[in-house]
Amino acid sequence: MPGTTPSRGRTGRPPRTSRAQILEAAWRLIDRDGWQKLTMRRLAAEAGAAPTTLYHHVRDRDDLLTQLLDDYAARMPRPELPEEPRERVVAAATVMHDSLAAWPWIVEVLTAGDFIGDSALWFVEAIVQGAVECGCTPEQAVDLYRGLWYYTAGEILVRAGTARRRAERDADEGGVSVYDETVRRRIADSGLPHLSGLADRWPGLVTRETYPEGLRAFVDGLLSHARGGAA
Amino acid sequence: MPGTTPSRGRTGRPPRTSRAQILEAAWRLIDRDGWQKLTMRRLAAEAGAAPTTLYHHVRDRDDLLTQLLDDYAARMPRPELPEEPRERVVAAATVMHDSLAAWPWIVEVLTAGDFIGDSALWFVEAIVQGAVECGCTPEQAVDLYRGLWYYTAGEILVRAGTARRRAERDADEGGVSVYDETVRRRIADSGLPHLSGLADRWPGLVTRETYPEGLRAFVDGLLSHARGGAA
DNA sequence: ACCTGAACACCGTTCAAGT
DNA sequence: ACCTGAACACCGTTCAAGT
Secondary structure, three states, rough: OOOOOOOOOOOOOOOOOOOHHHHHHHHHHHHHHHHHHOOOOHHHOOOOOOOOHHHHHOHHHHHHHHHHHHHHHHOOOHHHOOHHHHHHHHHHHHHHHHHHHHHHHHHHHHHHOOOOOOHHHHHHHHHHHHHHHHHHHHHHHHHHHHHHHHHHHHHHHHHHHHHHHHHHHOOOOOOOOHHHHHHHHHHHHOHHHHHHHHHHHHHHHHHOOOOOHHHHHHHHHHHHHHHOOOO | OOOOOOOOOOOOOOOOOOOHHHHHHHHHHHHHHHHOOOOOHHHHHHHOOOOOHHHHHHOOOOHHHHHHHHHHHHHOOOOOOOOOOOHHHHHHHHHHHHHOOOOOOHHHHHHHHHOOOOOOOOOHHHHHHHHEEEEEOOOHHHHHHHHHHHHHHHHHHHHHHHHHHHHHHHHOOOOOHHHHHHHHHHHHHHOOHHHHHHHHHHHHHHHOOOHHHHHHHHHHHHHHHHHHHHO
């Protein structure tokens, strides 16, 4: 659906390429073809401009990705968070996770490209605040945030990779997953007692959604260590 | 140092390109120029062959990366692990982390490309075994492994990205880190009370090595949840 | 069998030239 | 100002042809 944001005062003149139009075309392209297909040349075609025109609005490809990131961060939901500090931490991390899981490529850009968008700093604040209210020192609160971010980013990247791989390898076939069967056999043939015993159930076990449980376990562990629970 | 592994029975004949020679050249290239520079064409040049020759030994670029992965996995240290099951889990995860942190690109390939190499399955086994001996069900043990892997992969990817970014942006400058100063100011100007209060210390706080502490906290949290510690 | 050059269909980016 | 075509220096991969 092009032209969702109408250009005001449209005349007969050739359309000028605006920053907003470029970002709009980029989202359209990502939606339709996946973010791997977001190249400067394809984006230019989608926006109806010459490839070189883009360089009047973005410094380079990295800058484009950063702008897309900020655009997305500005759209992220900002729900009311629970008063209770531990629940506040869990809720903030969950929002962060769910927002990013919808667009795993954002995390790839985040880790490879630039810093988190300013408008997404609020949940860092929420997590640090919750941790401090739970009795953490500022250092411990930042460590807690970092741990949760590593866990969250890793979960999204690993699961997105697995999902893509399964989809690619099973694209031709119908019915049973060739990918799952390959993995099952490798586990079964590993000669490792615990793994091979679980081989038949492995594909099911590793696709279960376990982020929320892991998050709560991690938060509890980090808070109890901060309170002196560690050796 | 080319030709570390001498080709047996060298004659006057033009050297045949072997799988081992290709992998050797690939490691040399990665060591020297970074893994981003590992292209088929550059690899061919490094190996002293035509680009097209590579396709006799690898199916495509993905296959090359998978072979490099297996090559690396086969070299990973396999230390004796502690008897005590909780320490066994921690030790196995630490080996996994330290091995991969030396070559963060491996994790990128792992998440984007193919499954973990067969020869690296032993520490999955070690973690699952330790968890079971701690009283976990097989499901819980696999969940625990997955959680630790997400945390580990995320830590490596995020920190490698930050380090590379800082290095790139500070390449020209000497002395004070421009990158650190940029981040400091963004935190300070965020208007978020806890974050802006920490702005001056932020660069130091987020570069600290906290993997080991986070790991122990996560393991404790997961084990205590598995024992019914959760709500 | 093993290797190759030429070719195809792409990239990101620069820059002088057009309006 | 804003946009462009031509060009540069790359990619991964295929394929018919050479030895």
